[in-house]
Amino acid sequence: MGIWPMTRKEAIKKVLRFEPVSPAPYNLDFTRPMRARLAEHFGNPDVDEAVGNCILPACRRAGRSTSAPTPAPKSTAWRAV
Numbered sequence: 001m002g003i004w005p006m007t008r009k010e011a012i013k014k015v016l017r018f019e020p021v022s023p024a025p026y027n028l029d030f031t032r033p034m035r036a037r038l039a040e041h042f043g044n045p046d047v048d049e050a051v052g053n054c055i056l057p058a059c060r061r062a063g064r065s066t067s068a069p070t071p072a073p074k075s076t077a078w079r080a081v
Contacts, residue, residue, distance in 0.1 A: 005022075008025060008054040011025045011054065025055065026052075026054060026055075027053045027055040028051055035047050038050065
């Protein structure tokens with residue numbers, strides 16, 4: 001658990017209920033080249049775990065996709081005539 005007095009999932013749930021949590025859950029995102037450098041630096045391919053990310057690892061453990069949502073197709077209903 002490290003710096004977390006509870007699981008990261010519990011911390012996120014508390015924040016969503018507007019309850020105080022210390023430290024605040026955070027998530028750092030990196031470009032692919034930076035992620036590779038950090039993996040080498042930490043000696044750990046799981047960079048999210050190495051830097052203490054809360055949100056993406058919790059989503060992955062819950063089986064949720066962490067990639068950007070697919071944009072909806074553009075509608076032609078409002079195009080100019």
